[in-house]
Amino acid sequence: MYKWIVIGGGIQGSCVASRLLEEKKAEVKDVLIIDPHKQPLERWRTITEKIEMKYLRSPLVHHLHTDPYSLKKYSSENNYASSLKGQYQRPRLDMFNQHSMDLLEETGVMECWLQGVVNGLSWTEQRWKVCIADGRCFFSERVVLAMGVNHTPHYPSWIDSYKDHKAINHVFEMDSSLPETGDVIVVGGGMTAAHLAYALTQKESIHSVTMVKRHPLRVHHFDSDPGWLGPKYLNKYHKLTSYKERRLVIQEARNRGSITRDLYLKLLKQKRAGRLDIHTGCIQKIREDTDGSMQLFMENEAKLEGTAILLATGPAIAMPGKEWLDPLIEQMQLPCAPCGFPIVPKSLEWKNGLFVAGALAELEIGPASRNIAGARKAAERILQFA
Structure with a gap:
């Protein structure tokens, strides 16, 4: 034992x-x-x-x-x-x-x-x-x-019918790999998505990279304020006797879907250089085209196309x-x-x-x-x- x-x-x-x-x-x-x-x-x-x-x-x-x-x-x-x-x-x-x-x-x-x-x-x-x-x-x-x-991994509801499609991978799947060529769409707005999108723009064999996120890029040094590591915020937090309230505080305190300033500047540099497209909005549905490419239909009626979709949508x-x-x-x-x-x-x-x-x-x-x-x-x- x-x-x-x-x-x-x-x-x-x-x-x-x-x-x-x-x-x-x-x-x-x-x-x-x-x-x-x-x-x-x-x-x-x-x-x-x-x-x-x-x-x-x-x-x-x-x-x-x-x-x-x-x-x-x-x-x-x-x-x-x-x-x-x-x-x-x-x-x-x-x-x-x-x-x-x-x-x-x-x-x-x-x-x-x-x-x-x-x-x-x-x-x-x-x-x-x-x-x-x-x-x-x-x-x-x-x-x-x-x-x-x-x-x-978290798979958004709009991808349900295509979850197992060979052109779609979630970065949290251990056996998934990055595409070497083609037009790649990265879905997500946090650190994982930002690192992924930037890395793909560095590959000469990748034709285009598009980053799609639900909200504007959020810039924070850390994923929660350093005050949460000590008494500054935790003293008040531990006085909460309602665990429903504690959960709400945790959700509000986390800078979910945020990125560091240096990574934000890297993305903007790639965007200005024409190596990265950034779209903000909700994806409504997905469809495979006759040529095998994937089409994403946005809430604003925009349509994005790519040969591969990489999900960085968290757990x-x-x-x-x-x-x-x-x-x-x-x-x-x-x-x-x-x-x-x-x-x-x-x-x-x-x-x-x-x-x-x-x-x-x-x-x-x-x-x-x-x-x-x-x-x-x-x-x-x-x-x-x-």
Whole structure:
């Protein structure tokens, strides 16, 4: 039996697991990390590489190591050129990734890894039972639910009848790839869409790139105000006893569909150079033309055509792990908010050593819960109270 099972090996789960091992709260033999992918952070690294992201949106001190200045030291020790960008010292993505993987190797996270898809969780005989799709089950004193939200892409309703069309891909699908030629339409207005559109304009073999979004480009340094990382906003937030109100605050606090100023300027430069078209408005329907190209019909009666459509429309709005968490919630009468997400105390312990991180912890951690900073906060809380 394990002392800890961490479900999910992305940013959240890897941060918690590495802290458990680094701070000697557990030995390697006592920890099991279950994730659908072969290695830690695989989904994160695949998607960010696909859209050719160069720098993180978050600042230098947000990473997986306990020491906030670890990444800065790592940059100097390994002689990374142009390692930081802008006034907030945003780190190079490749440096952040290598720093993370080195840490996970050093702390022993790699030795705790199990590739598998969790499909069952239950409390039995005073311990947790975690089952995976191949039929195996594992027992543990404690479990951390650290599943990410990006495993289920959001497909807009207008694309339903063409969802499986070969010319249409969602960037969050792990096996999707970028087209090498033709006229490409990118749907979305946030960081993923902006990086994707810009990357495509750099490819000489791509004939044209069109970015379609529902709203004008929104420019913000971060996806939520830094005040949400400390008492400036969180003191008032934690006084809210209505979880319906907390959900509304989270929704309003997140700068959803926004991009950084430097990326905004890059897009405008490509637009002025004639390498990028930008359209704002809602898509009403889609149709395949006789020549195989795809046609998008806009609410303003405009019509856009492309040989490929790339969706950067984010994750589906759903609680991660819902299909196997719902029976557990009913069985153990676990407290949930009207939105269906866990109600947990400061310790992030839902019940009997069952902890949450990431999206599942956001009603306690706040708007930054899904980010790297949120992963650090969750790890600190879990280690403090476990």
